[in-house]
Amino acid sequence: MREIEINSIEGAEILKQLKNHLSGSLKEQWGEYVLEFDSELGKGMIRSIAFDWGVSLVDYDVNFTEDIKITFNITKANPIQFIFVSEGHIEYLNNTDNKISTFERYQNIIISTKKNSKETYIFPKTVAIKVNFIYILRKEFSKRKNNNLSFLSKSLLDVFQDGDSETSYNHYGNFNLKIADQIRQLQESYESGIVRTLSIEGQLNLILAMQMLEQNNYESGMTLPESLSKSDIKKIHRLSEYIVDNISEPLSVNTLATRAGLSTKKLQLGFRVLYSKSVNEYVRQLKLEISRDYIKNSNDSISEIVYNIGFKSRSYFSKIFFERYGILPTEYRKKNKVKGQN
Structure with a gap:
């Protein structure tokens, strides 16, 4: 040092x-x-x-x-x-x-x-x-x-x-x-x-x-609307672990706020502080990252993976996957299979 x-x-x-x-x-x-x-x-x-x-x-x-x-x-x-x-x-x-x-x-x-x-x-x-x-x-x-x-x-x-x-x-x-x-x-x-x-x-x-x-x-024991306490931060850290473990479940803002014991406003503020994203942006990005890992490392079909991460529409999943990674899920799987064979 x-x-x-x-x-x-x-x-x-x-x-x-x-x-x-x-x-x-x-x-x-x-x-x-x-x-x-x-x-x-x-x-x-x-x-x-x-x-x-x-x-x-x-x-x-x-x-x-x-x-x-x-x-x-x-x-x-x-x-x-x-x-x-x-x-x-x-x-x-x-x-x-x-x-x-x-x-x-x-x-x-x-x-x-x-x-x-x-x-x-x-x-x-x-x-x-x-x-x-x-x-x-x-x-x-x-x-x-x-x-x-x-x-x-x-x-x-x-x-x-x-x-x-x-x-x-x-x-x-x-x-x-x-x-x-x-x-x-x-x-x-x-x-x-x-x-x-x-x-x-x-x-x-x-x-x-x-x-x-x-x-x-x-x-004075007061918290400004735009402030978060350390206990609030800990609740959001715990909630992010819950999201990973329950990625296939419905994860609405209201449901997650109730789970964390925070108001929806506090919850959104916390995700902006910790992850620079809204709750929905964070959940969607996490779903895409987990799905990419499934596509690369599992033999599950794309439809099964879509179901396992909680998406209802395969076409919507393909659309946002392409927006995020610049490649369709099927092409991503083919590309990684070719790599594995070489």
Whole structure:
């Protein structure tokens, strides 16, 4: 595992230190720094931009060829970090509790460590990762006019008021697609000049508000309509196993929602979070994958296979099989028989 040590919380300096290890090119335009690299350690883009009142962004879009450990060794007061992984996952630990935590896709994370803490983020190899870090320097942010910090939940308010970083705070929250959609808009911003700068700043403020709202509702025992709890995620994992074992049965959204103990809206949201598909899209793809395996490895007729995976129409099955794989089921079987004879 390759370790990269960073000794700054300033975005541009973080990128400069990363460049020493990742190579590539570092460019600055309109106050935004962008590091692009394609080296033996992997490829990707990391960008950073800072704003007034102690708010800054460091955004990673990377895919490493080996496990990369990025360790922040900061001697000054540490910032509050609002973290959101929109693709892949990363691991995290600090020298206060020495416990490894996994930051999962679409999970809302808020972290504040003690002064002089050492924090480590592990980026697993060959995993495409997009992760968004918004840093807040609390002393600077508290000077912002109309900051309205008093409206935060008590736990988060205590974090903002802890100007000397004497205590640590971790919020490993719910899974939220609305935040993911907003971050996607931030990452796909194509404006230039002052329009781009103002757009990024506005979107950062909106993302921060959404992450603070999720944290407040999480601590209040409420779940936003667009959020999923870890227990919801576990239910959907169990349901996906049930689908595999009962692929020939009628698998309507309502039936599956009842089976999982979730509303149909929660069920659809969960499949979007875990599989980037609706329930019906997921079931159909699974049926096609299982049928392809049957066609290749069994002697059952195509009609028998269609029945075994729960389709009523052979012509419809042939149609969607061709749309998915570019070949008819009968031709796919012939092709694999020829391969087996050679």
